[in-house]
Amino acid sequence: MEVIVLGVISVLTSLIAGVVGIGGGLLLIAILPNFLPVSALIPVHGFTQMFSNVSRAYFGYKDIQFEVVPKFLFGSLLGVGTIALILDMISIEYIPLFIGTYILLSLWSSKFNDKIKKYENYYLIGFLQSGLSVVVGATGPLTTTLLLKDYQDKDKVVSTAALLMSITHLLKVLVFVYFGFKFSEYLDIIVVMVIGVIIGSYLGTKLRDKVEGKKLLFTLKVLLTLLAVKLIGTVFYSTGLIL
Template sequence: MTELILGVLTFLTSTVAGVVGIGGGMMLIAILPSFLPLNALIPVHGLTQMSSNFSRAVFGYKDVQYEVIPKFLLGSIVGIGIFAAIINFISLEYVPLFIGAYILLSLWSQKFNDKIKKFENYYIIGFFQTGLSIVVGATGPLTMTILLKDYKDKDKVVATGAALMSITHILKVFVFMYFGFVFFDYIGIIVAMIIGAVAGSWAGTQLRDKIDGKKFTIILKVLLTALAIKVIVDVFI
Protein backbone atom coordinates (compact mmCIF):
# COMPACT_ATOMS: atom_id res chain seq x y z
CA MET A 1 0.00 0.00 0.00
CA THR A 2 2.87 2.37 0.86
CA GLU A 3 4.40 1.73 -2.58
CA LEU A 4 1.13 2.63 -4.33
CA ILE A 5 0.63 5.83 -2.32
CA LEU A 6 4.21 7.00 -2.90
CA GLY A 7 3.98 6.10 -6.60
CA VAL A 8 0.87 8.28 -6.99
CA LEU A 9 2.33 11.15 -4.94
CA THR A 10 5.54 11.03 -6.98
CA PHE A 11 3.49 11.12 -10.19
CA LEU A 12 1.68 14.28 -9.02
CA THR A 13 4.85 16.08 -7.86
CA SER A 14 6.74 15.07 -11.02
CA THR A 15 3.87 16.41 -13.14
CA VAL A 16 4.19 19.80 -11.40
CA ALA A 17 7.95 19.80 -12.10
CA GLY A 18 7.30 18.78 -15.71
CA VAL A 19 5.07 21.83 -16.21
CA VAL A 20 7.16 24.54 -14.52
CA GLY A 21 10.54 22.84 -14.13
CA ILE A 22 10.76 22.96 -10.34
CA GLY A 23 8.81 22.49 -7.11
CA GLY A 24 8.08 18.79 -7.41
CA GLY A 25 11.22 17.71 -5.56
CA MET A 26 10.57 20.04 -2.63
CA MET A 27 6.95 18.94 -2.39
CA LEU A 28 8.07 15.30 -2.37
CA ILE A 29 10.74 15.74 0.30
CA ALA A 30 8.13 17.42 2.50
CA ILE A 31 5.90 14.33 2.15
CA LEU A 32 8.50 11.55 2.51
CA PRO A 33 9.18 11.81 6.29
CA SER A 34 5.69 10.35 6.86
CA PHE A 35 6.71 7.20 4.97
CA LEU A 36 10.48 6.71 5.30
CA PRO A 37 13.07 6.72 8.13
CA LEU A 38 15.28 9.82 8.21
CA ASN A 39 18.44 7.99 7.10
CA ALA A 40 16.69 6.89 3.87
CA LEU A 41 15.05 10.23 3.13
CA ILE A 42 17.67 12.05 1.04
CA PRO A 43 19.08 8.95 -0.75
CA VAL A 44 15.65 7.65 -1.88
CA HIS A 45 14.51 11.17 -2.76
CA GLY A 46 17.73 11.70 -4.75
CA LEU A 47 17.28 8.51 -6.78
CA THR A 48 13.64 9.35 -7.49
CA GLN A 49 14.49 12.92 -8.52
CA MET A 50 17.26 11.60 -10.76
CA SER A 51 14.59 9.58 -12.60
CA SER A 52 12.17 12.51 -12.71
CA ASN A 53 14.72 14.99 -14.04
CA PHE A 54 16.44 12.63 -16.45
CA SER A 55 13.14 11.54 -18.01
CA ARG A 56 12.04 15.19 -18.27
CA ALA A 57 15.29 16.01 -20.09
CA VAL A 58 14.82 13.02 -22.43
CA PHE A 59 11.22 14.02 -23.25
CA GLY A 60 12.47 17.53 -24.05
CA TYR A 61 15.86 16.62 -25.53
CA LYS A 62 15.42 18.98 -28.51
CA ASP A 63 15.23 21.94 -26.14
CA VAL A 64 18.22 21.09 -23.93
CA GLN A 65 20.97 23.72 -24.32
CA TYR A 66 23.91 21.32 -24.35
CA GLU A 67 26.61 24.00 -24.32
CA VAL A 68 26.08 24.65 -20.58
CA ILE A 69 26.35 20.98 -19.53
CA PRO A 70 30.20 20.58 -19.53
CA LYS A 71 30.59 23.73 -17.40
CA PHE A 72 27.95 22.62 -14.91
CA LEU A 73 29.30 19.04 -14.82
CA LEU A 74 32.86 20.18 -14.04
CA GLY A 75 31.65 22.48 -11.26
CA SER A 76 29.45 19.69 -9.90
CA ILE A 77 32.24 17.10 -9.75
CA VAL A 78 34.55 19.51 -7.90
CA GLY A 79 31.72 20.62 -5.60
CA ILE A 80 30.51 17.20 -4.55
CA GLY A 81 34.09 15.98 -4.06
CA ILE A 82 34.93 18.86 -1.73
CA PHE A 83 31.65 18.84 0.22
CA ALA A 84 31.69 15.03 0.65
CA ALA A 85 35.22 15.31 2.09
CA ILE A 86 34.55 18.17 4.53
CA ILE A 87 30.91 17.56 5.42
CA ASN A 88 31.75 16.28 8.91
CA PHE A 89 33.90 19.31 9.73
CA ILE A 90 31.66 22.25 8.81
CA SER A 91 28.39 23.69 10.08
CA LEU A 92 25.79 23.96 7.33
CA GLU A 93 23.00 25.29 9.51
CA TYR A 94 22.68 28.65 7.76
CA VAL A 95 23.41 27.56 4.17
CA PRO A 96 19.69 27.45 3.25
CA LEU A 97 19.40 31.08 4.41
CA PHE A 98 22.04 32.20 1.89
CA ILE A 99 20.48 30.10 -0.88
CA GLY A 100 17.06 31.64 -0.22
CA ALA A 101 18.46 35.19 -0.10
CA TYR A 102 20.43 34.64 -3.34
CA ILE A 103 17.30 33.42 -5.16
CA LEU A 104 15.16 36.35 -3.97
CA LEU A 105 17.77 38.98 -4.84
CA SER A 106 18.48 37.32 -8.18
CA LEU A 107 14.79 37.31 -9.11
CA TRP A 108 13.83 40.79 -7.95
CA SER A 109 16.91 43.05 -7.63
CA GLN A 110 18.43 44.50 -10.80
CA LYS A 111 21.28 46.06 -8.79
CA PHE A 112 22.18 42.64 -7.38
CA ASN A 113 22.09 41.10 -10.86
CA ASP A 114 24.34 43.81 -12.28
CA LYS A 115 26.92 43.16 -9.55
CA ILE A 116 26.72 39.36 -9.60
CA LYS A 117 26.99 38.97 -13.39
CA LYS A 118 30.78 38.76 -13.45
CA PHE A 119 30.78 35.97 -10.84
CA GLU A 120 27.61 34.07 -11.82
CA ASN A 121 28.28 31.17 -14.17
CA TYR A 122 27.49 27.47 -14.62
CA TYR A 123 30.78 26.32 -13.06
CA ILE A 124 29.94 28.07 -9.77
CA ILE A 125 26.24 27.11 -9.87
CA GLY A 126 27.22 23.47 -10.45
CA PHE A 127 29.74 23.60 -7.62
CA PHE A 128 27.26 24.85 -5.03
CA GLN A 129 24.09 23.17 -6.29
CA THR A 130 25.59 19.68 -6.44
CA GLY A 131 28.01 20.04 -3.52
CA LEU A 132 25.35 21.26 -1.13
CA SER A 133 22.69 18.83 -2.42
CA ILE A 134 24.00 16.04 -0.18
CA VAL A 135 22.81 17.98 2.88
CA VAL A 136 20.44 20.73 1.70
CA GLY A 137 17.17 19.87 0.00
CA ALA A 138 16.62 23.16 -1.82
CA THR A 139 19.51 23.63 -4.26
CA GLY A 140 17.52 23.08 -7.49
CA PRO A 141 16.27 26.68 -7.64
CA LEU A 142 19.89 27.87 -8.15
CA THR A 143 19.90 26.38 -11.65
CA MET A 144 16.44 27.63 -12.57
CA THR A 145 17.30 31.16 -11.45
CA ILE A 146 20.25 31.46 -13.86
CA LEU A 147 18.42 29.67 -16.71
CA LEU A 148 15.46 32.03 -16.39
CA LYS A 149 17.87 34.93 -17.05
CA ASP A 150 19.69 33.26 -19.95
CA TYR A 151 16.77 31.74 -21.89
CA LYS A 152 13.33 33.18 -22.57
CA ASP A 153 11.84 30.00 -24.07
CA LYS A 154 10.01 27.98 -21.39
CA ASP A 155 10.86 24.61 -22.95
CA LYS A 156 14.58 25.47 -23.02
CA VAL A 157 14.46 26.52 -19.35
CA VAL A 158 12.66 23.37 -18.17
CA ALA A 159 14.54 20.84 -20.35
CA THR A 160 17.99 22.30 -19.64
CA GLY A 161 17.19 22.64 -15.93
CA ALA A 162 16.16 18.97 -15.89
CA ALA A 163 19.42 17.92 -17.57
CA LEU A 164 21.51 19.89 -15.06
CA MET A 165 19.53 18.66 -12.06
CA SER A 166 19.98 15.09 -13.36
CA ILE A 167 23.74 15.58 -12.99
CA THR A 168 23.27 16.79 -9.42
CA HIS A 169 21.13 13.82 -8.42
CA ILE A 170 23.26 11.20 -10.23
CA LEU A 171 26.42 12.38 -8.44
CA LYS A 172 24.52 12.55 -5.14
CA VAL A 173 23.35 8.93 -5.53
CA PHE A 174 26.95 7.81 -6.13
CA VAL A 175 28.04 9.59 -2.95
CA PHE A 176 25.38 7.81 -0.87
CA MET A 177 26.41 4.49 -2.40
CA TYR A 178 30.03 5.27 -1.49
CA PHE A 179 28.98 6.01 2.11
CA GLY A 180 27.26 2.61 2.25
CA PHE A 181 23.56 3.32 1.80
CA VAL A 182 21.83 0.16 0.52
CA PHE A 183 19.18 1.23 -1.99
CA PHE A 184 18.05 -2.38 -2.46
CA ASP A 185 16.52 -2.31 1.06
CA TYR A 186 13.85 0.01 -0.35
CA ILE A 187 13.55 -1.54 -3.81
CA GLY A 188 9.72 -1.82 -3.84
CA ILE A 189 9.22 1.81 -2.89
CA ILE A 190 11.96 2.98 -5.26
CA VAL A 191 10.50 1.12 -8.28
CA ALA A 192 7.00 2.50 -7.59
CA MET A 193 8.36 6.05 -7.21
CA ILE A 194 10.49 5.84 -10.37
CA ILE A 195 7.46 4.70 -12.40
CA GLY A 196 5.45 7.60 -10.94
CA ALA A 197 8.32 10.05 -11.63
CA VAL A 198 8.70 9.08 -15.30
CA ALA A 199 4.93 9.07 -15.91
CA GLY A 200 4.67 12.48 -14.22
CA SER A 201 7.48 13.88 -16.38
CA TRP A 202 5.62 12.78 -19.51
CA ALA A 203 2.31 14.23 -18.29
CA GLY A 204 3.94 17.52 -17.26
CA THR A 205 5.69 17.85 -20.64
CA GLN A 206 2.33 17.51 -22.41
CA LEU A 207 0.63 20.02 -20.10
CA ARG A 208 3.45 22.58 -20.47
CA ASP A 209 2.37 23.24 -24.07
CA LYS A 210 -0.88 24.68 -22.70
CA ILE A 211 0.92 27.58 -20.94
CA ASP A 212 2.17 30.61 -22.87
CA GLY A 213 5.66 32.03 -22.28
CA LYS A 214 4.69 35.12 -20.28
CA LYS A 215 2.41 33.20 -17.91
CA PHE A 216 5.12 30.55 -17.50
CA THR A 217 7.71 33.17 -16.46
CA ILE A 218 5.31 34.67 -13.90
CA ILE A 219 4.39 31.22 -12.49
CA LEU A 220 8.05 30.17 -12.24
CA LYS A 221 9.08 33.44 -10.57
CA VAL A 222 6.25 33.17 -8.03
CA LEU A 223 7.06 29.51 -7.32
CA LEU A 224 10.80 30.20 -6.94
CA THR A 225 9.99 33.11 -4.62
CA ALA A 226 7.69 30.94 -2.48
CA LEU A 227 10.32 28.19 -2.28
CA ALA A 228 13.04 30.70 -1.34
CA ILE A 229 10.87 32.19 1.43
CA LYS A 230 10.07 28.68 2.73
CA VAL A 231 13.78 27.81 2.81
CA ILE A 232 14.57 30.98 4.80
CA VAL A 233 11.68 30.52 7.23
CA ASP A 234 12.64 26.86 7.86
CA VAL A 235 16.05 28.01 9.14
CA PHE A 236 14.36 29.86 12.02
CA ILE A 237 11.64 27.30 12.86
Protein backbone atom coordinates in the same frame (compact mmCIF):
# COMPACT_ATOMS: atom_id res chain seq x y z
CA MET B 1 -0.60 1.90 1.57
CA GLU B 2 2.24 4.38 2.20
CA VAL B 3 4.05 3.12 -0.90
CA ILE B 4 0.98 3.84 -3.04
CA VAL B 5 0.66 7.32 -1.54
CA LEU B 6 4.33 8.02 -2.31
CA GLY B 7 3.75 6.85 -5.87
CA VAL B 8 0.88 9.31 -6.32
CA ILE B 9 2.92 12.10 -4.72
CA SER B 10 5.80 11.30 -7.08
CA VAL B 11 3.52 11.63 -10.11
CA LEU B 12 2.16 14.99 -8.93
CA THR B 13 5.51 16.53 -7.95
CA SER B 14 7.15 15.41 -11.18
CA LEU B 15 4.18 16.75 -13.15
CA ILE B 16 4.61 20.13 -11.43
CA ALA B 17 8.30 20.19 -12.31
CA GLY B 18 7.45 19.27 -15.88
CA VAL B 19 4.98 22.14 -16.19
CA VAL B 20 6.67 24.90 -14.18
CA GLY B 21 10.30 23.82 -14.42
CA ILE B 22 10.96 24.08 -10.67
CA GLY B 23 9.31 23.14 -7.40
CA GLY B 24 8.69 19.44 -7.82
CA GLY B 25 11.90 18.36 -6.12
CA LEU B 26 11.47 20.92 -3.34
CA LEU B 27 7.92 19.81 -2.74
CA LEU B 28 8.93 16.14 -2.63
CA ILE B 29 11.85 16.72 -0.24
CA ALA B 30 9.49 18.64 2.05
CA ILE B 31 6.95 15.78 2.08
CA LEU B 32 9.29 12.79 2.38
CA PRO B 33 10.16 13.26 6.09
CA ASN B 34 6.60 12.12 6.81
CA PHE B 35 7.38 8.73 5.23
CA LEU B 36 11.11 8.08 5.56
CA PRO B 37 13.71 8.19 8.33
CA VAL B 38 16.05 11.17 8.15
CA SER B 39 19.01 8.97 7.23
CA ALA B 40 17.23 7.84 4.04
CA LEU B 41 15.72 11.20 3.09
CA ILE B 42 18.41 12.69 0.84
CA PRO B 43 19.61 9.49 -0.88
CA VAL B 44 16.12 8.16 -1.72
CA HIS B 45 15.04 11.60 -2.89
CA GLY B 46 18.18 11.89 -5.01
CA PHE B 47 17.70 8.49 -6.64
CA THR B 48 14.08 9.25 -7.45
CA GLN B 49 14.80 12.73 -8.76
CA MET B 50 17.58 11.41 -10.95
CA PHE B 51 14.94 9.50 -12.92
CA SER B 52 12.49 12.40 -12.78
CA ASN B 53 15.00 14.72 -14.39
CA VAL B 54 16.43 12.19 -16.85
CA SER B 55 12.93 11.43 -18.12
CA ARG B 56 12.02 15.13 -18.33
CA ALA B 57 15.24 15.79 -20.28
CA TYR B 58 14.48 12.85 -22.56
CA PHE B 59 10.95 14.05 -23.33
CA GLY B 60 12.31 17.56 -24.08
CA TYR B 61 15.59 16.46 -25.69
CA LYS B 62 15.27 18.77 -28.72
CA ASP B 63 15.22 21.85 -26.47
CA ILE B 64 18.34 21.07 -24.38
CA GLN B 65 21.14 23.63 -24.69
CA PHE B 66 24.16 21.33 -24.51
CA GLU B 67 26.77 24.09 -24.58
CA VAL B 68 26.35 24.72 -20.83
CA VAL B 69 26.84 21.07 -19.81
CA PRO B 70 30.69 20.81 -19.72
CA LYS B 71 31.01 23.89 -17.48
CA PHE B 72 28.29 22.69 -15.14
CA LEU B 73 29.72 19.17 -14.96
CA PHE B 74 33.19 20.43 -14.05
CA GLY B 75 31.80 22.60 -11.24
CA SER B 76 29.54 19.77 -10.05
CA LEU B 77 32.43 17.32 -9.70
CA LEU B 78 34.35 19.82 -7.57
CA GLY B 79 31.29 20.65 -5.45
CA VAL B 80 30.30 17.06 -4.71
CA GLY B 81 33.90 16.11 -4.01
CA THR B 82 34.26 18.94 -1.52
CA ILE B 83 31.05 18.11 0.36
CA ALA B 84 31.85 14.39 0.34
CA LEU B 85 35.03 15.13 2.29
CA ILE B 86 33.09 16.72 5.15
CA LEU B 87 29.81 14.80 4.91
CA ASP B 88 30.56 12.60 7.92
CA MET B 89 30.89 15.74 10.06
CA ILE B 90 27.31 16.85 9.30
CA SER B 91 24.60 15.72 11.74
CA ILE B 92 21.68 14.18 9.82
CA GLU B 93 19.40 15.18 12.68
CA TYR B 94 19.47 18.75 11.41
CA ILE B 95 19.03 18.02 7.69
CA PRO B 96 15.28 18.86 7.77
CA LEU B 97 16.22 22.21 9.32
CA PHE B 98 18.59 22.93 6.42
CA ILE B 99 15.92 21.90 3.92
CA GLY B 100 13.19 24.01 5.52
CA THR B 101 15.40 27.08 5.83
CA TYR B 102 16.61 26.74 2.25
CA ILE B 103 13.06 26.46 0.94
CA LEU B 104 11.89 29.57 2.82
CA LEU B 105 14.91 31.63 1.73
CA SER B 106 14.55 30.51 -1.89
CA LEU B 107 10.86 31.38 -1.96
CA TRP B 108 10.68 34.64 -0.02
CA SER B 109 14.10 36.27 0.48
CA SER B 110 15.05 38.63 -2.31
CA LYS B 111 18.41 39.28 -0.61
CA PHE B 112 19.19 35.56 -0.58
CA ASN B 113 18.25 35.21 -4.25
CA ASP B 114 20.16 38.35 -5.15
CA LYS B 115 23.30 36.88 -3.59
CA ILE B 116 22.75 33.61 -5.40
CA LYS B 117 22.37 35.46 -8.70
CA LYS B 118 25.85 36.96 -8.28
CA TYR B 119 27.31 33.54 -9.04
CA GLU B 120 26.20 33.74 -12.63
CA ASN B 121 28.36 31.20 -14.37
CA TYR B 122 27.85 27.50 -14.82
CA TYR B 123 31.09 26.48 -13.12
CA LEU B 124 30.06 28.04 -9.81
CA ILE B 125 26.40 27.10 -10.16
CA GLY B 126 27.44 23.49 -10.74
CA PHE B 127 29.70 23.63 -7.68
CA LEU B 128 26.99 25.10 -5.45
CA GLN B 129 24.02 23.16 -6.79
CA SER B 130 25.59 19.71 -6.79
CA GLY B 131 27.59 20.26 -3.62
CA LEU B 132 24.70 21.62 -1.58
CA SER B 133 22.31 18.99 -2.92
CA VAL B 134 24.13 16.32 -0.91
CA VAL B 135 22.95 18.13 2.23
CA VAL B 136 19.71 19.92 1.36
CA GLY B 137 18.42 17.64 -1.39
CA ALA B 138 16.70 19.93 -3.90
CA THR B 139 18.72 22.84 -5.29
CA GLY B 140 17.24 23.16 -8.78
CA PRO B 141 16.28 26.84 -8.42
CA LEU B 142 20.00 27.73 -8.54
CA THR B 143 20.37 26.54 -12.13
CA THR B 144 16.88 27.61 -13.20
CA THR B 145 17.58 31.19 -12.11
CA LEU B 146 20.61 31.39 -14.39
CA LEU B 147 18.96 29.60 -17.30
CA LEU B 148 16.01 32.00 -17.19
CA LYS B 149 18.42 34.87 -17.77
CA ASP B 150 20.25 33.16 -20.62
CA TYR B 151 17.27 31.64 -22.44
CA GLN B 152 13.83 33.18 -22.85
CA ASP B 153 12.17 30.02 -24.15
CA LYS B 154 10.42 28.07 -21.36
CA ASP B 155 10.96 24.69 -23.02
CA LYS B 156 14.71 25.33 -23.30
CA VAL B 157 14.91 26.32 -19.63
CA VAL B 158 12.91 23.34 -18.35
CA SER B 159 14.67 20.74 -20.50
CA THR B 160 18.19 22.07 -19.93
CA ALA B 161 17.60 22.40 -16.20
CA ALA B 162 16.39 18.80 -16.17
CA LEU B 163 19.62 17.56 -17.75
CA LEU B 164 21.77 19.57 -15.33
CA MET B 165 19.78 18.31 -12.35
CA SER B 166 20.22 14.77 -13.68
CA ILE B 167 23.97 15.27 -13.34
CA THR B 168 23.54 16.65 -9.84
CA HIS B 169 21.43 13.75 -8.62
CA LEU B 170 23.61 11.11 -10.27
CA LEU B 171 26.70 12.45 -8.53
CA LYS B 172 24.81 12.66 -5.24
CA VAL B 173 23.65 9.04 -5.52
CA LEU B 174 27.24 7.95 -6.19
CA VAL B 175 28.36 9.77 -3.03
CA PHE B 176 25.82 7.90 -0.91
CA VAL B 177 26.74 4.59 -2.54
CA TYR B 178 30.37 5.33 -1.66
CA PHE B 179 29.39 5.98 1.95
CA GLY B 180 27.53 2.66 2.09
CA PHE B 181 23.88 3.66 1.96
CA LYS B 182 21.74 0.58 1.32
CA PHE B 183 19.32 1.59 -1.43
CA SER B 184 18.08 -2.01 -1.55
CA GLU B 185 16.41 -1.55 1.84
CA TYR B 186 13.99 0.92 0.22
CA LEU B 187 13.64 -0.90 -3.10
CA ASP B 188 9.83 -1.11 -3.08
CA ILE B 189 9.49 2.60 -2.36
CA ILE B 190 12.12 3.54 -4.93
CA VAL B 191 10.60 1.44 -7.71
CA VAL B 192 7.11 2.89 -7.19
CA MET B 193 8.43 6.45 -6.96
CA VAL B 194 10.60 6.08 -10.05
CA ILE B 195 7.61 4.85 -12.06
CA GLY B 196 5.59 7.76 -10.65
CA VAL B 197 8.11 10.46 -11.56
CA ILE B 198 8.49 9.16 -15.11
CA ILE B 199 4.72 9.27 -15.58
CA GLY B 200 4.69 12.76 -14.07
CA SER B 201 7.46 13.95 -16.40
CA TYR B 202 5.54 12.71 -19.43
CA LEU B 203 2.29 14.36 -18.33
CA GLY B 204 4.06 17.59 -17.36
CA THR B 205 5.72 17.83 -20.77
CA LYS B 206 2.37 17.39 -22.49
CA LEU B 207 0.58 19.88 -20.23
CA ARG B 208 3.29 22.57 -20.12
CA ASP B 209 1.62 24.78 -22.73
CA LYS B 210 -1.90 24.17 -21.40
CA VAL B 211 -1.55 25.18 -17.75
CA GLU B 212 -1.23 28.75 -16.49
CA GLY B 213 2.14 28.61 -14.78
CA LYS B 214 1.73 31.72 -12.60
CA LYS B 215 -1.30 30.46 -10.68
CA LEU B 216 0.26 27.04 -10.19
CA LEU B 217 3.53 28.59 -9.03
CA PHE B 218 1.80 30.77 -6.41
CA THR B 219 -0.16 27.80 -5.02
CA LEU B 220 3.06 25.81 -4.93
CA LYS B 221 4.88 28.56 -3.03
CA VAL B 222 2.18 28.66 -0.35
CA LEU B 223 2.21 24.87 0.04
CA LEU B 224 6.00 24.75 0.16
CA THR B 225 6.04 27.47 2.81
CA LEU B 226 3.69 25.50 5.07
CA LEU B 227 5.73 22.34 4.61
CA ALA B 228 9.01 24.18 5.27
CA VAL B 229 7.69 25.66 8.52
CA LYS B 230 6.56 22.19 9.56
CA LEU B 231 10.03 20.75 8.86
CA ILE B 232 11.76 23.45 10.89
CA GLY B 233 9.30 23.12 13.76
CA THR B 234 9.80 19.34 13.84
CA VAL B 235 13.57 19.72 14.26
CA PHE B 236 13.19 22.28 17.04
CA TYR B 237 10.67 20.07 18.82
CA SER B 238 12.61 16.79 18.43
CA THR B 239 15.88 18.33 19.61
CA GLY B 240 14.29 19.95 22.64
CA LEU B 241 14.95 23.50 21.44
CA ILE B 242 11.21 24.11 21.88
CA LEU B 243 9.55 22.67 24.93
